[in-house]
Amino acid sequence: MKPVAAPKNNVDKNMLGVFRYSRRAIELVWKTSPALTIGLAIATLIAGILPAAMAYVGQLIVDAVLAAIDIYKQEQVFHYQTALNYVVLEGILVLIIAASQRALTAQQAILQGLLGHKVNMLILEKAQTLTLSHFEDSEFYDKLVRARREASSRPLALVNKTFALLQNAISLSSFAVLLWHFSPWALILLVCGALPSFIAEAKFSGAAFLMFRWRSPEVRQQNYLETLLAREDHIKEVRLYQLGGRFLQRYADIFQKLFKESKRLILRRESWGFVLGVISTLVFYGAYGWIVSDTIIGAITLGQMTMYLLLFKQGQSAVSASLTAISGMYEDNLYLSNLYEYLEQETSSSITGLTTEPKPNDGIRFEQVSFQYPGSQTAALSGINLHIKPGQSLAIVGENGSGKTTLIKLLTRLYRPTQGRILLDGLDLTEWGEAALLKRVGVIFQDFVRYQLIVGENIGAGDNDRFQDESGWQKAAELGKATDFIDQLENGYKTQLGRWFKDGQELSGGQWQKIALARAFMREEADILVLDEPTAAMDAQAEASIFEHFQEHTKDKMAILISHRFSTVRLAHEIIVMEHGEIKERGTHEALLAQQGQYAHLFKLQAQGYR
Structure with a gap:
């Protein structure tokens, strides 16, 4: 393998100071x-x-x-x-x-x-x-x-x-x-x-x-x-x-x-x-x-x-x-x-910041937000404008790679916009203190973590301050519709999950998703709930039950749902259709069907599969 210039220079620099x-x-x-x-x-x-x-x-x-x-x-x-x-x-x-x-x-x-x-x-x-x-x-x-x-x-x-x-x-x-x-x-x-x-x-x-x-x-x-x-x-x-x-x-x-x-x-x-x-x-x-x-x-x-x-x-x-x-x-x-x-790697100062908002109950605002992944030549998001008020739900649909999950990563400050800004109650996300911001957000990503821990700790991971709160586990499990199988486990909430450790028990994909959903509900202070393909491994009946339950318990929160199943997204107050990092259509389910655009086309294709 041929040497490269950077390491060679680094070595030369160290040779000048053996005791650096x-x-x-x-x-x-x-x-x-x-x-x-x-x-x-x-x-x-x-x-x-x-x-x-x-x-x-x-x-x-x-x-x-x-x-x-x-x-x-x-x-x-x-x-x-x-x-x-x-x-x-x-x-x-x-x-x-x-x-x-x-x-x-x-x-x-x-x-x-x-x-x-x-x-x-x-x-x-x-x-x-x-x-x-x-x-x-x-x-x-x-x-x-x-x-x-x-x-x-x-x-x-x-x-x-x-x-x-x-x-x-x-x-x-x-x-x-x-x-x-x-x-x-x-x-x-x-x-x-x-x-x-x-x-x-x-x-x-x-x-x-x-x-x-x-x-x-x-x-x-x-x-x-x-x-x-x-x-x-x-x-x-x-x-x-x-x-x-x-x-x-x-x-x-x-x-x-x-x-x-x-x-x-x-x-x-x-x-x-x-x-x-x-x-x-x-x-x-x-x-x-x-x-x-x-x-x-x-x-x-x-x-x-x-x-x-x-x-x-x-x-x-x-x-x-x-x-x-x-x-x-x-x-x-x-x-x-x-x-x-x-x-000594430079990091952004995101831990400390403000904890109070200038415009309470203003909700989430995306203002001309664009984002490009490091090293990429194309934008993952371009010119996104959104406003989600408390008590409203937003559904995001689109093909894989259209920018849906990237938008959520920006909202949770895992990334920062290349252009534009995101506000929460009138305060730029970059100005929020990390702890204060994250307490307000509950998220289930489609690649959620399956912790090799006991059931209760898998749920308690949603709120570090109440990680060992057993009553909190049970309440969150009820909200996540996970009690139906947890109660059947031999050791209940003390059951070891996964196969890495002794006596570990593996769950089905749908059961794991219910655990993840319960984890999101564990964060009681959260007024922003984000579900990224949360029911992909569940059957249609379980999915319908989950979202009916979800709608009932998020009436005063801001809920964002990403799903490919239109039977679910149709319940949202507003639906946006994303394509190549841009919002192509937006409106209610009925309004989008009336437009006869991409949403209506995808909805009809999916509906045919159930006939």
Whole structure:
């Protein structure tokens, strides 16, 4: 897959500031748990200082043993006891280092869980401030997928590498003091021996990140195919049309494409890592030979040789780990850019606003409203003018794609008009506070959600303030004509719906629609009720009963009905016929029949089906 300009520029920008997100990551971890962050710092400090102390004690042990061997027997007891004391001291240091490492591991594991939850909460909370257009934008959805995939673990990974860098810096400082007594050149060799590994890591970190960004669409396709092949609401049709083999093959093809790219990158990274690792090994063994030679000629003691070899080996590992940590921090910064790019997505200020209307009971007004979906070249709505007063009902008819549901999305402020404005009681919808506006609206979309919750909660979802109000459930169910089957369920309103969880019970399409209708009635304060194809899965008798009931209980409300069944829409005070995003006809049922236009034509076609 060829790289694109935008991600490349983004990577270049991050290369100029390896630590761009380090401060923010540390702040995020600190806010998650100050106590654990301090604990990490203390354990890191201990783990950084003690290795050098252990190496020095190791020298003292060897020298004490050699002294005890070389001197007269009467003095052996003293040096023997001294050597044993050093052994005990080294054992204590080993225990302290082991405890600090365990403390680091435990605290990191606990922080991982807490931080993962916190970041996921940030992502989900941000999602609640986004508009519907964000979720319908494939590029933005890729951004969301990238943020969720690894950003929950990367902040802690970045902080861990920061502490690891600090630990290694402390260790190297103590190593440097001891190695300086051997030769300043040893320090230079120490750094040079670790550079090749760093070069190998840094070279491929950016490439891995770019591959991660480019893959987002393919990964989403794989996830979607998994959903088709393993979800109960899709598997029926997949099995019926024998699509399983085709979708599995498509899934495998995407995997093979991604696997080839990953394999190529892995082989290149490991090959370069081996070649450059050979250089590091040669440098280390060169220093090894130098130290051994100095020991043979008597320039240093055997104990010093042991210490210097240990210091050089651990020092080289510390330098390599430090450089690798810096490389990893760069990579973590790249991944964290996905998270903060998502969290910093601009959103319209729709939460706060006015809560009182300048013209009470004026109703809903559409004034020259037009709308065009992002990226579309044609208008979904054009020049819509409407006025719905309290106590009036409006029916909307038209072919699929004529703009009926789009109009409802604008009314519920899921979208904002491209041109014109929508008023509720004299106040532009954009000026209403979101909570105050949405309390006045009850909606059933044709693709309503079938919550995998108990019956009562499925209904209670219509009013979050009364989500657990059992008396409210029953009242709403009566208004939605859902009590006829709820009362027959073994656990009534406590019955688990859907097949995702234990003892779940599936409903018919018509029963689900009655649950959705009850959900709309749950919002008692709502004076705007919108039903978008609410009875498509019901039989004619049930539909007639529902709408007779609906008319009776919405006399003082503004009701908007979208339906293809003319036996239903004929009861509305006004009917509009939409075509290509425009209102072509409007009037009562009788007036539209008299016009002999599109409505009359469609009505006659449908009436013939019942003869």
